[in-house]
Amino acid sequence: MPAPTPYATLLGFTRYVDRTGPAKANFVGSLRKQRASRSGFNPHGQLVKALKADIAFRTGGRHLAEIVTVVKPRWRPLYEALVPGATTYLRSLGEPPAAALAQTRDALGMVGGLPVKINPHLGLRYDDGHAEAVRLHFDESPPSEEAVLATLHLMARHMEHVLPHAEPVLVDLRRGVAHRRDPAARADQIERWLAGEAAAFAAIWSTPA
Known part of the structure; x- marks a missing residue:
């Protein structure tokens, strides 16, 4: 081949x-x-969806916070490491996002x-x-x-x-x-x-x- x-x-x-x-x-x-x-x-797909949801619905990081609790246990440490920075970025867009x-x-x-x-x-x-x-x-x-x-x-x-x-x-x-x-x-x-x-x-x- x-x-x-x-x-x-x-x-x-x-x-x-x-x-x-x-x-x-x-x-x-x-x-x-x-x-x-x-x-x-790609282990990051659910995180990207949560970030998009918080931007689209102007929910201030609620979807990002929730995703840590529902992601498969093997990916939870990764998400716990990523969500704080993702929330910081979300807030940089304005509260609510502009x-x-x-x-x-x-x-x-x-x-x-x-x-x-x-x-x-x-x-x-x-x-x-x-x-x-x-x-x-x-x-x-x-x-x-x-x-x-x-x-x-x-x-x-x-x-x-x-x-x-x-x-x-x-x-x-x-x-x-x-x-x-x-x-x-x-x-x-x-x-x-x-x-x-x-x-x-x-x-x-x-x-x-």
């Missing part, structure tokens, strides 16, 4: 650029195996020759009219500067498809901190950097295990 063609989600690609040396090859190898076996499970949910769409971007799926977790449209497309970062460690730069750049690059005229935001959910683009960042330099990273990703993917 032929190996699956190189492909990455936004999360997978940004985690890749965050690694160095042999860790890059090991990470791509694990992604390739996961893709071939069609395995993978934003409503907005429909986003996934996009498939090409970084060099590598297809990368651009998939925000939620969209927000504020009372003043501006909008944001939001990715959530769930890891124990804060997102690195490289991960923030890559995530926000790739989301901005495809924003007309994802949520027209919106700004990209990466929320470090454990700490409730929102990262936005640095106006001084050079888009052309970021593009060259990411194209090089994508070429290396594809080369590792295509190398026999």
Whole structure:
């Protein structure tokens, strides 16, 4: 059976650029195996739904508080670690939130020759009219500067498809901190950097295990 063609989600690609040396090859190898076996499970889905519900119904964190008690016991420690920061982020939107949910769409971007799926977790449209497309970062460690730069750049690059005229935001959910683009960042330099990273990703993917 032929190996699956190189492909990455936004999360997978940004985690890749965050690694160095042999860790890059090991990470791509694990992604390739996961893709071939069609395995993978997202433990954060119920948390995202609870956060969306609190924004949509302006319930001040009630759904986030409740989800800790109803999630499967194996995921409860994870949710207990995530909910305080998620509640902090929710409150940063205003009490009640000065934003409503907005429909986003996934996009498939090409970084060099590598297809990368651009998939925000939620969209927000504020009372003043501006909008944001939001990715959530769930890891124990804060997102690195490289991960923030890559995530926000790739989301901005495809924003007309994802949520027209919106700004990209990466929320470090454990700490409730929102990262936005640095106006001084050079888009052309970021593009060259990411194209090089994508070429290396594809080369590792295509190398026999």
